[in-house]
Amino acid sequence: MDIEVFRRKKRQFTIFALVMVGITLLSSKMTDFDFIHSLLSIPEAFKWMASNLFITSESLEKMPSIMDKLFETIFLSIAATTTASVFSLLLALLGSQTTKVNNIFSTLSRLIASVFRNIPIVAWALILLLSFGQNALTGYFALFLATLGFLTRAFTETIDETGKASVEALQATGANYFQVVAKAVIPECSPQIISWILFMIETNIRSSTLIGILTGTGIGFAFDLYYKSMNYNVLSLITISIVAVVIAIELVSNYVRRVIL
Numbered sequence: 001m002d003i004e005v006f007r008r009k010k011r012q013f014t015i016f017a018l019v020m021v022g023i024t025l026l027s028s029k030m031t032d033f034d035f036i037h038s039l040l041s042i043p044e045a046f047k048w049m050a051s052n053l054f055i056t057s058e059s060l061e062k063m064p065s066i067m068d069k070l071f072e073t074i075f076l077s078i079a080a081t082t083t084a085s086v087f088s089l090l091l092a093l094l095g096s097q098t099t100k101v102n103n104i105f106s107t108l109s110r111l112i113a114s115v116f117r118n119i120p121i122v123a124w125a126l127i128l129l130l131s132f133g134q135n136a137l138t139g140y141f142a143l144f145l146a147t148l149g150f151l152t153r154a155f156t157e158t159i160d161e162t163g164k165a166s167v168e169a170l171q172a173t174g175a176n177y178f179q180v181v182a183k184a185v186i187p188e189c190s191p192q193i194i195s196w197i198l199f200m201i202e203t204n205i206r207s208s209t210l211i212g213i214l215t216g217t218g219i220g221f222a223f224d225l226y227y228k229s230m231n232y233n234v235l236s237l238i239t240i241s242i243v244a245v246v247i248a249i250e251l252v253s254n255y256v257r258r259v260i261l
Contacts, residue, residue: 053236062234066222070241073218074249076136077204080143085197088148092155098162099185101177109152116149121207125214134216142211143204151196158192159185191260198253205246 028035093099095109125142132138166184175183212220219242226234 052232053239054233055237055240056233059231059233059237062237066219066234066238066241069212069219069222070245072136073208073212073220074205074245076140076218077143077208078201080140081147081197081201081204084144084147085151085193085200088151088155089193091148091152092159093181093185095152095156096159098159098164098167099177099181110156113149113152113156116145117153118149119146121146122210122214125211129214134214136215136217139208139211139215139217142215143208146207147200147204151200154196155189155193158189158196162188194260195257198256202246202250202253205249209242 094105100106212218
């Protein structure tokens with residue numbers, strides 16, 4: 001019996017692998033993508049980076065302005081994430097099966113989460129550019145709306161996974177809706193909620209670099225400016241600064257997760 005199950009799983013995996021290979025070859029054919037050429041170009045790419053992307057004393061003079069733009073990006077990401085998390089928690093409480101008020105609000109909350117989450121953040125930025133123009137407000141709203149959709153879904157699933165024993169115990173004592181949420185739901189879900197917020201801060205800092213290119217703000221604008229002027233020395237400094245900040249924030253975030261979880 002075990003041998004037959006193993007053979008069936010092996011056969012399914014083989015079929016799946018062949019289908020994926022076929023799709024990959026078909027996609028490369030339709031897009032004129034050459035695997036051999038791409039592999040042969042890798043050494044040349046590294047050679048170009050070694051000869052162009054290095055930091056000089058002149059590029060280090062730009063460090064103060066780069067740090068200003070970088071901090072602008074970080075604070076914008078944090079502001080968008082924290083404000084979106086508040087609204088996401090409210091929508092999640094309405095959408096969760098554990099804390100929903102009625103089916104109408106629950107369906108509406110899940111619909112908002114689904115729509116906002118499935119629209120890419122770049123699409124939000126392009127849409128908002130038509131209304132607000134190239135400024136920090138456009139970047140903020142793009143991050144806010146994308147984060148709202150993602151965190152609403154994440155918070156809803158987190159609340160749904162909450163043990164209903166404590167909720168039912170409080171309801172049995174005559175506690176109202178707000179008391180149940182404050183005394184049972186939030187305390188039990190808070191570690192996971194904080195973890196999701198930290199995750200989105202990391203994600204939004206990376207995303208806001210791309211958003212900055214579109215909105216003309218933050219470190220993304222500086223990256224685009226020096227890239228178009230072909231000042232690759234400063235560009236390499238910007239890239240290293242972004243990577244260093246993202247890694248530092250990720251390390252802090254992981255430490256906080258280990259403490260609270």
